[in-house]
Amino acid sequence: MWRACQSERHLGQYYTLPTSHLHTIFPHGLPARYQQQVKTFNEGCVMVRQPALELISYLKAADYSKPAVRYLLYGLKGSGKTMSLCHTIHYCSTQGWLVLHIPDAHLWVKNCKELLPSSYHTSRFDQPIEASNWLRNFRTTNERFLSKIKLRQRYTWTKRESTEKGSPLGELVDMGVSRVKSSSDVVGAVLKELRLQAAETEESEGFRLAVAIDGVNSLWGRTTIKKEDKSPVAPEELTLIHNLRKMIDNNWCGGAVIATLSQTGSLYSPSSAYLPKELLGEEGFDSMDPFIPVPVSNYSEKEFESCYLYYLDRHWLQHPHSENEGKKEIIFLSNRNPSVLERLCAFL
């Protein structure tokens, strides 16, 4: 269990995530293929890599009385951005932070089955299903904070329903999960409360807030959702996206925003784009600016060796040539890209 004491000495080595943590912290965060690997190997092992260590060192060194710092992980497809993000989230939660993890912001701008006009603001649209799913996962992740944080404001949902000031956050979340129709507004309320309360210092029951968003470029791109008259919906017109953008603005203190760019789920962007300027667009870049970019690259030789040895150790590579001759072939075929390597080894 090497939680807070990871340093450069441990670069390239694997550490195991305890199974309890896997269920609580990451109900929805890990990449699909990684989840399958966890199920196969019966344990979750994460490699300690340079980008994640860099991020953790920045988080340790940051000053939390100043406005929130924004970090952006970017890199080629399959180079390990989401995994680095999950590594950082694990660190944050072991340090006692409140983690607001949005596993894939792209899911909120496409394939929406139900779109309701928002009750709060007439020109906006709600997405009840996605919002309630997210609230459920949020509840699993941050159980212990739900009773500690109290609401500062009274929220009225309908003529009869309202949440009083001073009631715990858990009640609000439960209400959002059960009342699916107003779940998007609940999400907005939750975000606002956390934003206001994270600014307090640690002594007076404050906490540090980590906002982790995967696929942040979807917030400023286009959507595939259409209104009833077949005109496209702009991202600002979705309540969830609107509230998320408010979170990313660095006008609150006491936490950090960690974001990942993702080309895989993004809409209308060329597959060769991976730099922040290309994927975020003008608007996104201006809103995210200033941020700290953290590049994520393919495995170095040492990391590749470590990954290969891990697979051999788990008896994942069954081919008799895997020890020596096949290694060079695999290096060539995958060019040390983590996801390609994983897919390649899947059938060896």
Added chain:
Amino acid sequence: MGEDPETFTQQDIDRSIAYLFPSGLFDKRARPLMKHPDEIFPKQQAVQWGADGRPFHFLFYTGKQSYYSLMHDTVAKVLAAEKQQVLLLSEGPVPQDTKPISLVGSRWLLKEELEELLVETISDHDYARFIQLMERLLSLPNCLSEKDFVQRYRKQLEIQSSKQQVAPLQYDENGVAYSTADGRRKTATCTVLLRDCGSGSISINGRDYLHYFPVLQDREQLMFPFHFLDMLGRFDGQCTVGGGGRSSQAGALRLAISRAMLSFLSEGQVESMRQAGLLTPDPRVKERKKPGQEGARRKFTWKKR
């Protein structure tokens, strides 16, 4: 025209005809040509009988006179060789210092080539009998005297590897060895510059090969020449490719890489590459669509009525 009539070869004649009568026809055999009449007109049998109607050859009435006369001569040689062998054995067991005729580097004439030689048609059965008889002749120990006779009916094969041209290695400013080559497959063309650096990185049209070829099959095609010669991490490649589709671009690159690697290799390795098929350009191209059919081979749906 300024040409020297004394040293005017057939090649020069072909060149001049192609210049004087330019033709846009696709089939080379349909274009105008000027060659010796023997090469243009097929050989015909001369008249086989005289003024009195009596045939010259005694085997004329068999129908295939040249074939049967050839068989007749061969059998006579076989009998002569056997008789000589019997004579030698009766004189006492003599140590065998007669070597058999060397058959390496040549093959029997094909049926079509034999027909051309004899100027008459033979059946498959006849051809098989002829080859059987020649093999029998060769199996006898005293056949060295018939060497010329046998060689007339065998064709020499050229050694394929001597045809391979290997470009010499070039060196750039830093002393690093490099070589360039081209490759083509089915409308895809490419050029490759291989450097003997030590990293295994290959860039295609400025992009990484992992991004240019997301499919595993194409990357395996690229890997084949390196893997065959066990030089996987040694070379650094810069390629440009255009035309064709995904698979043909990969095939063209593979050919170009193999050709570029030739300058770094020894003779034996070049020969093994050639035998593996890495240096052969793939001749398959898209077949033309014919009129009256839907595609190259597919016919229109046949309706009975």
